[in-house]
Amino acid sequence: MTRRRLGFSTRAIHGDPGARPDWTPVAPPLFQSSTFTNPIGSTSEVLYSRYGNNPNQTAIGKRLALLEGAEAAIFVASGMGATALAHLAVLRPGDHLLSSEWIYGGVHRLFAQEFGRLGIDVTFVNPVHSRSWKQAMKKTTRAIFVETPTNPLLRVIDLEPAAQLCKAEGLALLVDSTFASPLNLRPLEHGADVVIHSATKYLNGHSDVIAGAVAGTESLVEEVRKLMQVWGQAIDPHAAWLVDRGLRTLAVRVERHNATGLKVAEWFAQQKPVAAVHYPGLATHPDNEVARRILNGFGGMVGIELRGGARAAERFLRALTIAAHAPSLGGVETLVSEPRLTSHASLSAEDRARAGIPDGFLRFSLGLEDADDLIADFAHALAQL
Ligand SMILES: Cc1ncc(COP(=O)(O)O)c(C=O)c1O
Known part of the structure; x- marks a missing residue:
């Protein structure tokens, strides 16, 4: 067979x-x-x-x-x-x-x-x-x-x-x-x-x-x-x-990251204080066609640009209660970071803006929390701007 x-x-x-002998730990x-x-004399x-x-x-x-x-x-x-x-x-x-x-x-x-x-x-x-x-x-x-x-x-x-x-x-x-x-x-x-x-x-x-x-x-x-x-x-x-x-949980985790990523990106795209949303699953993304062709899901990473620049970003971050301000990504918990202070800190503000990452840019690694709770957390933070 x-x-x-x-x-x-x-x-x-x-x-x-393979074969699973009796009394094997699961x-x-x-x-x-x-x-x-190791066996004596073994080469x-x-x-x-x-x-x-x-x-x-x-x-x-x-x-x-x-x-x-x-x-x-x-x-x-x-x-x-x-x-x-x-x-x-x-x-x-x-x-x-x-x-x-x-x-x-x-x-x-x-x-x-x-x-x-x-x-x-x-x-x-x-x-x-x-x-x-x-x-x-x-x-x-x-x-x-x-x-x-x-x-x-x-x-x-x-x-x-x-x-x-x-x-x-x-x-x-x-x-x-x-x-x-x-x-x-x-x-x-x-x-x-x-x-x-x-x-x-x-x-x-x-x-x-x-x-x-x-x-x-x-x-x-x-x-x-x-x-x-x-x-x-x-x-x-x-x-x-x-x-x-x-x-062992990679598949279910990434499926959930994909679903939350899309939901949150679509929601951010409707919000006035947000000047731009970067997410490959959105029709507005420059690589949406490539993404549809080669990705099986658009992922849990989302970038946004706040209209108010660095000050708005700081106010937004201080108002969050669920999402944590931390670098890195891909975990069960939602993390937010500012590229101007992390990955792109060595560039001047002008060079960052030229690279498409103006001050006020926030990068989200969306976790596995309920998407509605994350959206409520973000809505509360946007309301403080
Ligand atoms: C895309 C990418 N590649 C490589 C690395 C380096 O990985 P590590 O921090 O596990 O050494 C990172 C870390 O942030 C990353 O984001």
């Missing part, structure tokens, strides 16, 4: 279910152990948690591979660690990387400051003009890096043009898919070679872990594993156990 292909939620909970035990006994790899072969670490790697449709996946100590190792696995000194200019600030710093020291040259390009990739290519270009949806404007990058160029030129396409999670976007289905996550966000989903992940071919993940071992980037077993718990 051929086995039915299991759905996303079932894979998120059970992975690839929840996985936590192997909070740095090392394991096989020893079990040691820095090697990433602790059962809590390996279980979540296999599960993510099933969710991304990848041959293999590996979790590491942070999203930054995952981004650094994935690139070091495909680039060598003398290579050139083409990166989208709309990326997380920490990754921008990694590319602009650290990669140069390793002899890796990086050019930043505008990712929506598909021709810009080709125009910026050099003889030494080996890879393209894209983050989608982007922070905080939620631009959705069409992966097909970059993927076609990569196929034609023999480059690797790496995609940071943190904001989407594998429920909303599976980059490998759109021609990407490597998927990167800050698992700190939706994959874990409870704001209690720092972790990262890389998915791709067996050989790519093996290369990342080797680098992880020598650069000391393994995920702690307890963090891995928490991510395992988080992955």
Whole structure:
């Protein structure tokens, strides 16, 4: 009998279910152990948690591979660690990387400051003009890096043009898919070679872990594993156990984030003090057509521009009682942050405005609270302006 292909939620909970002997714990035990006994005289790899072969670490790697449709996946100590190792696995000194200019600030710093020291040259390009990739290519270009949806404007990058160029030129396409999670976007289905996550966000989903992940071919993940071992980037077993718990509810959480995201974005679009709403599910969003084509859901991240600028933003934030003022995203609780003080703090107010992020811009990571309660909280805060 051929086995039915299991759905996303079932894979998120059970992975690839095997035989279940009697008296097996339903929840996985936590192997909070740095090392394991090994057979005397054995030449096989020893079990040691820095090697990433602790059962809590390996279980979540296999599960993510099933969710991304990848041959293999590996979790590491942070999203930054995952981004650094994935690139070091495909680039060598003398290579050139083409990166989208709309990326997380920490990754921008990694590319602009650290990669140069390793002899890796990086050019930043505008990712929506598909021709810009080709125009910026050099003889030494080996890879393209894209983050989608982007922070905080939620631009959705069409992966097909970059993927076609990569196929034609023999480059690797790496995609940071943190904001989407594998429920909303599976980059490998759109021609990407490597998927990167800050698992700190939706994959874990409870704001209690720092972790990262890389998915791709067996050989790519093996290369990342080797680098992880020598650069000391393994995920702690307890963090891995928490991510395992988080992955089990990924599907229902992200479905709820999607529903609340759309409802709140539509509501904000009706409010007078709000000059603009950025959400890929709205017809007014510049990438609405791309988003409808490649995303399975529009996500729980929403950006708004308040008419009153920074003063209005501060008043709004002080009036909130449910949503918390905090950076990061992807957890069960709603968080709000101001890009002028976080991701875009290094730019002048004029440069931020030119980048489409004027003062008064607020970024929401909508949680799993009742959407009506969130809307009431936001309505009360808007009424204070
Ligand atoms: C899109 C994106 N990629 C990578 C990172 C880095 O992840 P971490 O904080 O887990 O190292 C972040 C963190 O905010 C992020 O938003």
